[in-house]
Every structure is written in C-alpha cells, then in structure tokens.
Amino acid sequence: MEILIPTPLHSYTAGQRHVHAEGATLDEVITDLERQFPGIRFRMIDEQGRMRAHMRIFVNGAAVFELPTPLRESDKVAIVQALSGG
C-alpha cells in the first residue's frame, strides 16, 4: 500500500515522499518500512511499542493510534508529524 512519509523522515527514504509497504496491520507495515529503511521505526515508535508523542498516523484520512489496527492493500496511510514549537 502507499505510505506518505513526512519530511523529517525523508532522510531515511532517500527523499521519497511516497513509498510502498506491505502488511496486514499497521505494525506489520511499519515493520516493512523498517526493513526497507533501517532506523525509521525507532524514530516513530518507542521501544515499548508506543507511538511517539508528536507522531500521527492516518489511514484513509482517519487517525489511528493502535499498531494492531488491521489494514487492507487499498488503504492509504499517511504518517504525519505534529510539528510545533520554536
């Protein structure tokens, strides 16, 4: 499925804004992203499996907070950073 990558993580995807990843759940998709782009997962998900504070993930426009959330191949996943502060 297609994944939108936020600019702070473009250094991992060689500048790609859109990438493809596979998986039946959000967790599996992020694991596939880590396989393709080593190091990217820990910047988004902490060692306890929690989404980091300013990281938001939307599936077909709806916010998702749980990694076990099931996904379909046709879903569009957008990873977004809630940028704020000076």
Add this chain to the structure above:
Amino acid sequence: MTITTPAQTAPQTDTLPTASARAATDTRVVMLVATRKGAWLFHGDAGRERWRVDGPHFLGHIVNHLVLDPRDGRTLLAAVSTGHLGPTLFRSTDLGRNWQEASRPPAFATTEDGTGRSVQHTFWLTPCHADEPGVWYAGTSPQGMFRSEDGGDTWTPWSCINDDPRYRQWMGTAQDGTPDGPKLHSIIVDPRDPAHLYFAMSGGGVHESTDGGRTFSPLLKGLEVVEGFNVEDPTFHDPHCVRMCPTNPDRLYQQNHCGIYRLDRPADQWVRIGRNMPASVGDVGFPMVLHPRDPDTAWVFPMDGRDVWPRTSPDGHPAAWVTRDGGEHWQRLDAGLPAEQAWWTVKRQAMCADTLAPVGLAFGTTSGELWASADEGRQWTCIARHLPEIYAVETAVLAP
C-alpha cells in the same frame, strides 16, 4: 541512515576569521559544540587564536552531546534527537565529514505489557578505558545506562541499573527531574581500572561500582540536599556534574544542586568546598572543569540559585571561578566577559578544558555564544555568537 556533511561550510558568525586556505594539517584543537538545533566543530590553531567553523551538522536536531574518541582521535559520537522524532546516535570516523546512524540506539528493554520506559534522549557519552577500544557508555533521559562494544553502533541496556527496583525508586519520576527530563550523566571510568566506574543522576545521586558495573552503591556522605528532605535517600540528591582528576583518579570534584564538593578516595565523605566561595555569588551552578595535570585546580561557572532559581549569571555579571588549592580559595575570572546585563548561563556539559599548556578553556552559553580562553581563564574572547542554545562543548587536541 548516512549523512554526508559538506566540508568547510560557511562561517556562521561575523566574528570568526575564515581560514579556508589553511591546510588541514595546521589544525591542532577542535571544539565540539552541541546545541538545541545542531552541532558545530570549531577548528583552532595551536595558539587557539584563530578558529575555523565547520557546520551546522544535523541542522534542526537536538544534539545533547558530541564526543571525540580519544583512543583514535577521529571517531565522533553524537547523541541526537529532534523535538518530534525519537532519539538516535550518529557516528563519524572522519571527524564529521560523514555520519552513520547507530543501527541499534540506546533503548530500554521492552516489556510485554508495554508499561516499560522509553528513552527520550541520550544525554551523556563516555568513551571507556584506553584498553577497551570501541567500548562506550551512554547515559539517558529518563535515567538509564547503556554500553556499546562496537564503537557506538549497537547499544545494550545495563539492567543492573535500568531495571533494578532500588535504582528505579531512586530515579523517581519525570516530575522529580530537570525540566527537560531526569538524566543519568557523569559516567566516569577509572583510568587505572576499567571495572571501577562512577555515574550520577539528576535526580538520584552519585554511585560507584568496583566490579565492572555488575553492582553499584551510592556515594553520598557529606552531600547536602534541599532543606526538609531526607539526606539518606538518593532520590533527593541532585549532582549536576562530577569529574575525576586526570592525573589523580582518587580525587573527584562535583558541582551539585546544593554546592561544590571534593572527594579524596579512599575516603567516602564529600567536602563542601563551595563554602569558600563568596556568599554573594554562592556555589550553585552546572559545569565542573578540571585541570589536565594539576589536581588542585578546578573551574566552575556559578549561576543564580536564589529564591525562584533564575538560573542566570548572578546579577547579570557572568564569571568563571577557579580554585588552585583544591577548593580552599576561589578567584573570579571575568576579564573579557560582559560586565553587566548578561543573563545567560552555562549548562553542565557546556564548559571544558583542553590539555595544552597553558590550559585552554571554553564554554557555551544558553544564549548561543561560544567563549574561549587560551590562558586558563585570565582573559576570555567570544569566538562565536548567534548559535542556538548550547548544550555541550567538548575540546580535543589533535595530532598535527
């Protein structure tokens, strides 16, 4: 992830003499400046009169510590995070021209129920013993200790601290720590014995191991805590910076939330040498800097710890202070520094000494100024301004 930094990037300030024509072999001293928005390297000549700036590295990233491995003179480790992404570490083996991300940064053990702690940022980096090349220690926020045996590429948590119920209790919660998170810092390796270690926690006190870190014990006698709290409980101890004398590993100095101290082992009783500072200045501060050869000489940079703890220079008049007799007497060193209306201060990792003679000192301010002295603090010169808030300054003397 690999990052390549353009070499010899443009100077960032109007006070830096450019030196692009200088041969790289002229460089003798390098200052590693870690800031809230990136890192800079300042290359200086042997006289520390001219400086060439290299940076920014990791622009927009929070860099808490940038350290050169003294065992090879070219490997840099940078503790990096951003305000929004998780923490990581970068490693360079060519003095910052290329950076490679750690493949396994410091992270706490994962718990099955997801209630475990997560590293917010790596705060402190310590190269291990000279006989253990490639071994590093890291201290994190919240308080955790980690070890790498492959030059900083992969890191393993030290469960004897990170998961020990007693230590977890002493670490307290985020509410007990500094405003940007409680920290484990001041990891010290005895140059005579790699199994002899110290570390400190804000909060949580100073601790020692003599068995290579399998077990640690508090080292708190003589240290004071905020009035009304139990001095016997490590939770209430707030060491800001602990240093070991390079030429006398039995002597430790400490800048604490509650004063300046010295400890001469094998004794275990800290002595509050900050009592000898003028009362109008006090003995609150963050950095503790030691002379590379004279164990009686140490520098501090006091801050205002009155009433609401402004944490600025006292009365807006910054100064370093030096003792040359182990803390019996202190001398103010402010020549060249602003005489008034300077309300910045210096964080615990943001002041350092080189190993040349006379000793060069440097410090970075919370207002983004980098100051240096080539004569042990008698005269200060601002060598950069308008940098982001400076978190750490380390210095190293490079082989010509």
